[in-house]
Amino acid sequence: MGGQKRIGILTSGGDCAGLNAVIRAVVHRAISAYDWEVVGICKATQGLMQRPLEVVMLDIPQVDSLLMVGGTVLGTTNKGDPFAFPTSDGTVCDRSAEIVEGYHELGLDAMIGIGGDGSMAILRRLAQQGGWNLVGIPKTIDNDLGITERSIGFDTAVNIATEALDRLHFTATSHSRVMILEVMGRDAGHIAMSAGIAGGADVILIPEIPYSIERICEKIRQRQVRGQNFCLIVVAESVKTETGEPVTKLECLGQKRYGGIGQYLADRISAGSNAETRVTVLGHVQRGGVPSPLDRLIAAAFGVAAVDLIAEGKFDHIVTWQNRQVVSVPILEAISQYGTVDPDGTLAKTARGLGICLGS
Numbered sequence: 001m002g003g004q005k006r007i008g009i010l011t012s013g014g015d016c017a018g019l020n021a022v023i024r025a026v027v028h029r030a031i032s033a034y035d036w037e038v039v040g041i042c043k044a045t046q047g048l049m050q051r052p053l054e055v056v057m058l059d060i061p062q063v064d065s066l067l068m069v070g071g072t073v074l075g076t077t078n079k080g081d082p083f084a085f086p087t088s089d090g091t092v093c094d095r096s097a098e099i100v101e102g103y104h105e106l107g108l109d110a111m112i113g114i115g116g117d118g119s120m121a122i123l124r125r126l127a128q129q130g131g132w133n134l135v136g137i138p139k140t141i142d143n144d145l146g147i148t149e150r151s152i153g154f155d156t157a158v159n160i161a162t163e164a165l166d167r168l169h170f171t172a173t174s175h176s177r178v179m180i181l182e183v184m185g186r187d188a189g190h191i192a193m194s195a196g197i198a199g200g201a202d203v204i205l206i207p208e209i210p211y212s213i214e215r216i217c218e219k220i221r222q223r224q225v226r227g228q229n230f231c232l233i234v235v236a237e238s239v240k241t242e243t244g245e246p247v248t249k250l251e252c253l254g255q256k257r258y259g260g261i262g263q264y265l266a267d268r269i270s271a272g273s274n275a276e277t278r279v280t281v282l283g284h285v286q287r288g289g290v291p292s293p294l295d296r297l298i299a300a301a302f303g304v305a306a307v308d309l310i311a312e313g314k315f316d317h318i319v320t321w322q323n324r325q326v327v328s329v330p331i332l333e334a335i336s337q338y339g340t341v342d343p344d345g346t347l348a349k350t351a352r353g354l355g356i357c358l359g360s
Ligand code: F6P
Pocket: 014, 078, 140, 141, 142, 184, 185, 186, 237, 257, 258, 287
C-alpha cells in the first residue's frame, strides 16, 4: 500500500488505561514513517453513524502529550451494537449500513479498531459487510483474549488492585478484620489472581475454581490460631454463589453487569467465622488513571505494528503479545479463544505454593 493514505482509528468497548498511548503511537508511526493522514472516529462506531460524521483529524502535536493520559480522547461505548442498535421506543434496529457508508464517505484506506473480543467481532462483521480493511489492537482490563498474553489496560488494572490490597492490609491488621476486595474481570479471574498474589491476599476466589464458604472460614480460623487475626480476600466479580448463581445487577438497556459477590461472601463469612468483615468494591477505579509503564510499552509496540500491518496490506488481523514479541493473527482466530485462568497453571500453582486459599 504505497503513497498517501488515509486511515481511521477508533476505540470501542469499556475504556482502560493505555488507550491514548496507543492512539499516540498509531499517529506517530502513520505520519512520521508513511506520511499518511489519520482520522479519529469519535465514540467507537457511533461517530460513523452520525451525520455529519463525528470525526477529528489527528496530528502529531495533538497526540504528543497523550502518553500518560487515562481514558480515550476519542470517546468510546460498550453499548449500542450497530446490528441491534437500541431505539427510544425500546426496540432495536440495524444501523450497520450507515456506519459502513461513513467509512467510505471519509475515503478511508484502512481502519484500526482498538477493542476487546466483543468489539472485534462487531468491527469484523462491519468490515466484511462494507469491504473495510481492518486491523485490530487488543485492549481490555479483563485480559480475556486468549490469543494474547497481554491486552492494553490489564497491567494498570492489576497495579491498582494490588495497591488497594496493600492499603486494605494496614486497616485489616489494625482492626483484626476480614477485608474482602471485589475486583472486575468479567468472566475471567485474571485481575483477581495476579493482584491477589502480588498484594499478599490470603484467599483468592476466581470463577475458574469452585469454592466453599466453609473452606474460607477454616482458613480464617487457622490464621487466628497462629495469631494472624486478619484476612485479606480478593474475589473476582463473576464468582458465583455457593449454589452456582451469578451475582449481577441490572443496568440500562437491559445489559447485565456483575456486582455484589463481595457482600454475599461477607454476610456468610461473618456468620460462619464470627470475624468482623468489610467489603470494598473497586469498580471503575481499575479502568481509569495513568497507564503503567508496561501498558505504555505494549501500547507503543501494538500501535507501531498495527500501522505496519496496513503498510504490508495484511488486513483482518489483530496484533498480539506472545513470547515478548508482537505477533499478528487473524481476528477470527483471536475472538474465538476466550482466555480464562488455568486452574493448574503457574499462577494458580504459585498461589497454592504460598499457602493462599483458592477456595477449594
Ligand atoms: O470489560 C471491562 C469491564 O470493566 C469488566 O471488567 C466489567 O465487568 C465491565 O466492563 C463493566 O462494564 P460497565 O463499564 O458498563 O459498567
